[in-house]
Amino acid sequence: MRARSPSRSAFTIIELLVVISIITLLISIALPHLMRSKYESRITICLSNFHQFGNATLSYAGDNREALPRQDETFTTGVNSWDVSNRFPVEIGKYGVNDHRMWDCPVSPLMPPTVTDWTQAKAHFNSAYSHFSIVPYNWWVPRKFGAVWFPSPAADPTCEPGEWPTHVSSPGADKKPIMSDRVSQPTGQPANVLQTQGGHRWAGMLESSTVVYTDAHAERRPAQAIQRRYSGNWQNFY
Numbered sequence: 001m002r003a004r005s006p007s008r009s010a011f012t013i014i015e016l017l018v019v020i021s022i023i024t025l026l027i028s029i030a031l032p033h034l035m036r037s038k039y040e041s042r043i044t045i046c047l048s049n050f051h052q053f054g055n056a057t058l059s060y061a062g063d064n065r066e067a068l069p070r071q072d073e074t075f076t077t078g079v080n081s082w083d084v085s086n087r088f089p090v091e092i093g094k095y096g097v098n099d100h101r102m103w104d105c106p107v108s109p110l111m112p113p114t115v116t117d118w119t120q121a122k123a124h125f126n127s128a129y130s131h132f133s134i135v136p137y138n139w140w141v142p143r144k145f146g147a148v149w150f151p152s153p154a155a156d157p158t159c160e161p162g163e164w165p166t167h168v169s170s171p172g173a174d175k176k177p178i179m180s181d182r183v184s185q186p187t188g189q190p191a192n193v194l195q196t197q198g199g200h201r202w203a204g205m206l207e208s209s210t211v212v213y214t215d216a217h218a219e220r221r222p223a224q225a226i227q228r229r230y231s232g233n234w235q236n237f238y
Contacts, residue, residue, distance in 0.1 A: 036202075039107065039200075039202060042106040042107045043107060043200055043208070043210070043220065045106045046105050046106055046107060046181070046200070046210045047210055047218050047219075047220065048218075049101075049102045049103075049105075050179065050210045050211070050212040050218035051212065051216055051217075051218040052096060052097055052102055053092075053097055053102070053137075053179055053212055053218075054178075054212040054213065054214070054215070054216025054217065054218060055095075055096065055216045056092050056095035056096050056097045057069060057092070057095075057178060057212075057214065057216070058168070058214070058215075058216055059095040059096070060091070060092060060095050061167070061168045061214075065167075066167045066168045066169050067166065067167050068141045068165060068166055068167060068168065068178060068214070069088060069091055069092050069141065070085075070088075070141050070142065070143035070166065071084070071085035071087045071088045071091060071143065072085070072143050072144040072145070073085045073086075073131070073132060073143075073144075073145050073146075074145075074146060075131040075132055075145055075146060076145050076146040076147075076148060077129070077132045077145050077232075078232050078233040078234070079145065079148055079150040079151075079232035079233065080138075080184070080232035080233065080234050080236055081138040081139055081140055081150075081151050081230060081232070081236045082134055082135050082136070082137060082138055082139065082182050082236075083132055083133075083134060083145070083232065084132065084133050084134075084135055084139055084143075085132060085133065085143070085145075086125075086126055086131070086132060086133050088133060088135070088139070089103070089121070089122050089125055089133060089135065090122065093118065093122075098118045099118060100115055100116065100117055100118050100120065100121035103121055103135065103136055103137070104136045105136065105137075105181050105182075105198070105199075105200075105210070107199075107200045107201070108181070108198050108199060108200065108201060109136075110136040110182065110198070111124055111136060112124070132145070136182055137179050137180065137181065137182055138179065138180045138181070138182050138183070138184075138236055138237075138238060139178070139179055140164045140176070140177055140178050140179060140180065140229075140238070141164060141165065141166060141178055142163060142164055142166055150230070150232060151164065151229070151230040151232070151236065152230075153229075153230070164176050164178070165178065165214055168214050170214075173213070173214040174213050174214055174215050174217075175213070176213070177211035177212060177213055177238055178212060178213065178214055179211070179212050180209055180210065180211045180212075180221075180237075180238035181198055181199050181200070181209035181210050181211075181238075182198045182199075183196045183197070183198045183199040183206070183209050183226060183236075183237040183238065184196060184197050184198060184234045184235060184236055184237065185197065185228070185234065185235040185237070186234060186235070187231060187233060187234060187235055189235075191227075191228035191235055191237075193206060193223055193226050193227070193237065194206065194223075196226075196237055199223075199226070199237075200220075205223075206223045206226070207222070207223055208220045208221055208222050208223060208226075209221050209226055209237075209238065211238055221238065226238060
């Protein structure tokens with residue numbers, strides 16, 4: 001009688017290496033898609049946050065004779081679009097944007113991870129200068145600090161013509177953003193969207209930013225549509 005050969009119960013080294021190679025290949029294919037999906041989900045959160053800001057602005061305007069939030073001050077600032085009155089976060093926060101996560105882009109966060117609630121966020125906005133706040137967004141509603149009105153197209157000929165809206169009823173208010181992601185570039189350089197900081201970046205390149213209008217409509221603006229709109233002591237883009 002022929003002896004029965006023992007059954008195999010383990011992989012050979014070659015088979016194991018083949019399996020590992022296949023798994024590695026699958027991971028290398030899937031990982032970029034997973035990272036891109038995570039990136040896109042963060043942009044969706046950003047759009048939702050901007051929509052909430054739009055709703056808060058509409059509610060604020062409804063209580064203030066259609067005026068958009070601006071809170072004039074007597075102090076001068078760096079006159080960038082992200083320089084606002086200390087009262088601005090407090091006042092608009094009363095209308096529902098009082099979660100610290102709504103005040104920072106999840107794609108390009110500007111607040112430190114130690115900020116974990118709304119009180120800490122307001123303190124962080126004031127931490128650089130006690131007499132005004134620096135928020136993580138470009139706020140395009142003109143306001144007055146000292147003798148200076150800003151942002152104002154009159155201060156920079158590269159801006160699109162006409163004023164940014166001050167009221168819901170301002171002409172063309174539904175066509176000009178009231179807020180955008182903080183996309184910026186140091187002054188003293190030719191305006192170049194590829195050299196900006198902030199916004200939605202993929203592989204180190206600016207892909208888009210979020211804007212919101214007075215009708216609370218938020219949209220994603222592609223990089224090729226983003227331009228310098230104003231210069232304070234930084235160049236400000238949307």
